Amino acid sequence: MTAMQQKGAEGFLHRFEGLRERLPGARLPWAAALRDNAAEAFRASGLPTRRLEAWRYTDLRAVSEAGFDEPLTALDEASGLPPMHGEARAVFVDGRSRADLSRLDGVGFAAQSLAANLREAEGRLGALCRPDEQPLAALNTMLFEDGLVVTVPAGMSGGVLDMLSLASPTERPSAFHPRHLVRLEAGASLTLIETATGPEGARYLHNPVFEIEVGEGATFIHARLQQEGAQGFQLSTVYARVAAGGTYDNFTLNAGGKLVRNEIHAELAGPKGACHMNGAQLLGPGQHADTTTFLDHAAPDCASRQTYKTVLSGKSRGVFQGKILVRQPAQRTDGYQMNQALFLSPDAEIDSKPQLEIYADDVKCSHGATVGELDAEQLFYMRARGIPESQARAMLVEAFLAEAVEGVSDPIARGALEAAVAGWWDRRLKEAA
Structure with a gap:
């Protein structure tokens, strides 16, 4: 671990220890064993560096140097919130639920604050997340205080749910780590439109983790609009498990932030499941955006599609790392992966690394990458x-x-x-x- 990496990790660990010391009246009195194990893993790994192959193209020194502190929520008014796309909305400010700005009554399914519904949420925490393998997931597990917990009952169409994550206009650098749990039972459906935004001048770190369970025959559409402020950092990790006949459809638009990483781990765990992971990165001068995906074909007769496009202007840098793993039982897999970049400036840079790892015999898989100008x-x-x-x-x-x-x-x-x-x-x- 480098000196700078150690310094950045120690700041987060110090905050964790401070919160834990104030038990039992502190904000972290629950999931203690889960948090302690994550803290041990994070203490051993620290923030990832470019020496790790998965982080070869993305440097987190700016995160280590920022000295992020605890956020002080300063947003008091609902003015300026973007219009709703559906009939329900969950609003989070600095990673904490704001019931006064949310509209979740009468949606017909459970959509609640994690902190306010610990009994339901605690048994689901950590079911998919791997803090021992992903340092940022360990960091989230140490420090999350709130998040969204969604359960759509079997056979129900949940319609469209908006989730809005806001960073408050504070002067000091702050970090927040929400944990979101989504479960669709058999035959259920839901569209989640997630928007993350913040003030242009605020320096903050948004480090969310999603744990998503898509039941048999269920369909979950996950549209993500990342529009963080110009000095904001977002390092997100999504875990999704798709049961037999289910569909997980993810689209991530990276259009803001100073440094952004969108990491997705999806598992097709049952036969005839489907996963679509598509997205676009729209980068201006000084921006860095990294999309890293890992798609695990663990069952037969499943299909996956990945198409990621990056538009680069000014001195910006884009990264795409995508890996498809086809396990031996996953016969008759149909997988496709494509990454394309469009340069609007000679100063821009793209790093593309599509990968296939196949252990089954009867498969149809392809991948590719293209780079060009207008x-x-x-x-x-x-x-x-x-x-x-x-x-x-x-x-x-x-x-x-x-x-x-x-x-x-x-x-x-x-x-x-x-x-x-x-x-x-x-x-x-x-x-x-």
Whole structure:
């Protein structure tokens, strides 16, 4: 462990010990054994460095140096909240539930604050998470105080649920680590539109962990809009297990933040399950975004699709690492993985590492990566017909991203993602003006 890595880890461990010492009246009086084991793992590993293969392209020295402290929630008003996409909304400020800003009554299924419903949540904590293997999951397990707990009963259509994560406009660097648990029972369905945002000048770390269980024949659409502030860090980890005949459909849009990592671990645990992990990274000057996926085909007759696209402008850097593991029992697997990057600047950089690891005989798997610039002939053609250059470039970028966004089956979620993409490009044009 390097000196800087050790310093960053010690800050988080000091906060953990301070909270634990105030037991039993402290905010961490529950899941003590789970937290202690995670703290031991984090103490041994520290924050990951580029010496680890999984972190080869993403440097967390800025996180180690920031000196993140406990957040002081300062958002008192509901003004300025984005419009709801569905009829229900769960709001978190600095990782803590805000019942006064949420609207969860009458949704027909259980959607509650983790901290307010410990009895239901504690038995589910850690079912999928692996803090001994992922240091950021260990960090979350040490320090989480709240999160969203969702249970959709068998056969129920849960509709659309909004989840909004806000960072408050505090002056000191702060860190929060929410833990979210989602369970869809057999035949259930739900669309979750998750939006994360924060003030432009605030320096904060948002380190969420999701544990998602998709039951037999259930369908979970998970649309993630990452729009953190310009100085914000988001390091998220998603764990999903899909039972027989179930579908997990994830789309992540990285369009904000100074340094972002979106890590997904999905397991197709039952026959005829499906997993779609798609996304887009829209990067401006000084931004770094890393998408890392691990898809475990553990059962036969399952299908998976991954399409990730990155648009890079200015001096930005994108990363895609995707691995598909096909175990020996997973015969008749159908897997596809593609990563494509579009450069809008000669100063940008992309690192792409798609991987296949196959132990079954009867499979159909493919992967690939492409890198390119806007087509000069297409741009000339559009400008020759009176289309301004900025509009022509916008049209070509939107066409590049269309394939990824069109894969989102829920029209409400797809519309939210398309609006976010358009908003990102509008901001880039204003900054260039």
